[in-house]
Amino acid sequence: MSDTLTIQSHKGPYDVLFGDDARSGLAALAAGDRPLHVIVDERVAALHTDRLAPLLAGPSVLRLEATETNKSLEKFPAYVDHLVGKGIRRDHLLVAIGGGIIQDTTCFLAATMLRGVDWAFCPTTLLAQADSCIGSKSSINSASAKNILGTFTPPRTIYLDVAFQDTLDPRDVRSGVGEILKVHAIDGPDSFAALAADYDRLFSEPDLMLRYVRRALEIKKAYIEDDEFDRGPRNIFNYGHTFGHAIEAATDFAIPHGIAVTIGMDMANFVSSRIGHGTEDHFRRLHPTLASNYDGFESHPVPFDRFLAAILKDKKNTGTGSVTMILPGADGRLAKVTHAADDGFTSACNTFLDEVRSQ
């Protein structure tokens, strides 16, 4: 399957190239006249040296370890100095090779250096391939807050080669599957049921995985083309994220993002039924697949006081005493809901983390 997917954005259309198109596209970039500045995950550079040789042989290559600290504002002066030292100009191209951390770092630099330089992206994690590579967002950290600075800056082209998945740690594969589950849940019960039925085979059948990666991008495409700047319909992609972010913060990011989001979706479904918004039936329908995807993290300690402090400090909730989140309603449809952080809400959260998660 190598049909190009084209995304419309405020900067014009951009393409996701698959398979051979992605490989030959990257080779053409490396052989072309346009000066490139490559920013690459050092682990990916070491594991895929042959595949990436022409790009890594260029005159401007910045190898970074993919850590949250490295996409923090405090690190950016060194990146800027590197690019200035390599003579960056507005008509050059930044090329990101890695997962979401390298994407966010490169995208933020592309948005801000010289008031805007083009960038291209070769996503190497399943999460970046199936979800974050489209949608324009960059988010970087400050010392005190995750993802607090950001821009909407789409890449020029995305080179999506599933061969990079071969070397991923299994937990990073499940992290990507978490976002694929989210997108299919957003698309509706039939989409989720089809994926749930194929869930076990996904991990051993690359063609099947590619089909779901592509389908996840197609579903997301419709929302980001309609609401690129996340002012309305696109908010629904936050499903599992209000709870997931609080779980990540409470555990010092020991749980990979997409797995925390998987726990967060299960938690959203459970809490929704407990506060009388959604149904227990809906929670039970999704629970087995979601629980499989966070297997191994079902009893990872999540200190409740830290969880609660984090959810009340979320960008959207600060100082309101309430929590805004995406929850399933009585008909199972997902929508944005604001609910008081009252005893009913906090005890539902506590019950989920303490008991339900491990069942």
Ligand SMILES: NC(=O)c1ccc[n+]([C@@H]2O[C@H](COP(=O)([O-])OP(=O)(O)OC[C@H]3O[C@@H](n4cnc5c(N)ncnc54)[C@H](O)[C@@H]3O)[C@@H](O)[C@H]2O)c1
């Ligand atoms: N901008 C967005 O729209 C967006 C969306 C979601 C998440 N994010 C951000 O993305 C980050 C998480 O990104 P992620 O989960 O894609 O991965 P990551 O960049 O955090 O990388 C995860 C791990 O996988 C390794 N890795 C990457 N590719 C590999 C490969 N092919 N083989 C072996 N190892 C490989 C990395 O070295 C790292 O150890 C977070 O910082 C999150 O905030 C951004």
Ligand SMILES: [Zn+2]
């Ligand atoms: Zn996410």
